[in-house]
Amino acid sequence: MTKKSPTSLRELRLLNWAAVLGASFAWFALGGLWYSPLLFGPLWQDLTGPSVLHQQPSAPMFIVPFVGSLVGMTATAALVRALGLTTPRQGALLGLGLALALVVPTVAIDAAAPNHPAPLTWTLVVGGYHVFGLVLVALVVTRFRGTTSAA
Secondary structure, three states, X not given: OOOOOOOOHHHHHHOOHHHHHHHHHHHHHHHHHHOOOOOOHHHHHHHHOOOHHHHOOOOHHHXXXXXXXXXXXXXXXXXHHHHOOOOHHHHHHHHHHHHHHHHHHXXXXXXXXXXXXXXXXXXXXXXXXXXXXXXXXXXXXXXXXXXXXXX
């Protein structure tokens, strides 16, 4: 008999969906703070150039990042379960590893496009947000990882 994959769709019901939603909101809220005038908002606006969206945000500016956070958190929670992670250190290392291996390089590739006048600064601001965000949310979903079996 073949053993079931720990990340099969059937196994998704074992995730702690309250933790996934909470971590998604945490990542989304961190973005609100990160890109606010308190932290990197003015620098980010300089990097992105003038936009009516800076003065009049639209619904997609909030919906798309939250849905992206939810998808990312579901995948992160599934990885936490599949890898059997249980400690805060393990969760933080997973978040850091995901950010540095996947997200920051992707941000850097995007930043190298000719329409970004300061690619290193763009990478540090946007990539930095994802490093802190993924460490935070991986800690949450590791701490509150859900049930341990399908039984």
